[in-house]
Amino acid sequence: MSHSTTRRNVLRGTVATxxxxxxxxxxxxxxxxxxxxxxxxxxxxxxxxxxxxxxxxTGPAEVLSRxxxxxxxxxxxxxxxxxxxxxxxxxxxxxxxxxxxxxDVLLVPGAGNRGTIAAMNNQxxxxxxxxxxxxxxxxxxxxxxxxxxxxxGLLDGREATTYWASADYLQSTFDxxxxxxxxxxxGKIITAAGVxxxxxxxxxxASLIADDDTAKAIQLAVEYDPRPPFDSGNATDASPRxxxxxxxxxxxxxx
Numbered sequence: 001m002s003h004s005t006t007r008r009n010v011l012r013g014t015v016a017t018x019x020x021x022x023x024x025x026x027x028x029x030x031x032x033x034x035x036x037x038x039x040x041x042x043x044x045x046x047x048x049x050x051x052x053x054x055x056x057x058t059g060p061a062e063v064l065s066r067x068x069x070x071x072x073x074x075x076x077x078x079x080x081x082x083x084x085x086x087x088x089x090x091x092x093x094x095x096x097x098x099x100x101x102x103x104d105v106l107l108v109p110g111a112g113n114r115g116t117i118a119a120m121n122n123q124x125x126x127x128x129x130x131x132x133x134x135x136x137x138x139x140x141x142x143x144x145x146x147x148x149x150x151x152x153g154l155l156d157g158r159e160a161t162t163y164w165a166s167a168d169y170l171q172s173t174f175d176x177x178x179x180x181x182x183x184x185x186x187g188k189i190i191t192a193a194g195v196x197x198x199x200x201x202x203x204x205x206a207s208l209i210a211d212d213d214t215a216k217a218i219q220l221a222v223e224y225d226p227r228p229p230f231d232s233g234n235a236t237d238a239s240p241r242x243x244x245x246x247x248x249x250x251x252x253x254x255x
Contacts, residue, residue: 041069051115060202087255110143120151142198163194164235
């Protein structure tokens with residue numbers, strides 16, 4: 001027996017055999033949505049800017065790219081690689097903001113202090129966010145991305161969430177009511193709490209765009225069944241010492 005193995009064969013099992021055999025007969029061009037608006041489903045744009053946190057855009061992208069016929073595109077001020085807050089990793093933006101004039105879904109990730117402050121003072125980015133928001137079905141954020149949305153004037157008078165350490169800043173600086181929840185919907189705006197909460201928000205968004213069954217199937221497809229080794233992820237239960245340590249680790253890892 002040959003040891004060469006295709007992805008289809010790896011995934012094939014007792015339950016999946018029939019379904020995968022059926023899809024195998026479908027031409028590749030029909031099985032996958034063409035990039036950059038070629039699909040018949042929603043056009044989803046994820047904004048990248050210098051210093052974003054890696055999981056903020058990529059976690060939701062993993063979920064939302066599984067929506068039937070959806071198109072997910074990374075967008076930045078300029079095409080090319082955009083580095084994270086640690087500087088160790090870059091994600092490629094395939095489109096510039098000048099090339100995108102309408103989206104069904106906009107997602108704005110969060111960042112460390114440097115990235116968030118720069119983004120919320122970048123008038124070109126804020127204008128583009130406002131322009132996109134006029135026509136989106138859903139405008140979303142992860143972590144301190146909600147602060148960027150607030151700086152663009154999109155959260156005035158709304159309820160929202162953000163990274164736990166930025167909650168006071170969001171609420172005291174802008175006309176926003178902070179809710180300590182994994183994600184918060186206010187009209188067509190959905191904000192997620194810190195980093196990993198973007199996965200929860202994306203699954204909720206998938207249920208709104210498609211349906212609950214599709215969102216559940218995506219959750220199973222990516223095997224999102226989190227069981228962390230420690231029960232320390234909720235800031236409301238964390239001690240001041242642990243919070244201080246967490247923020248020190250973040251600061252030390254950022255460039």
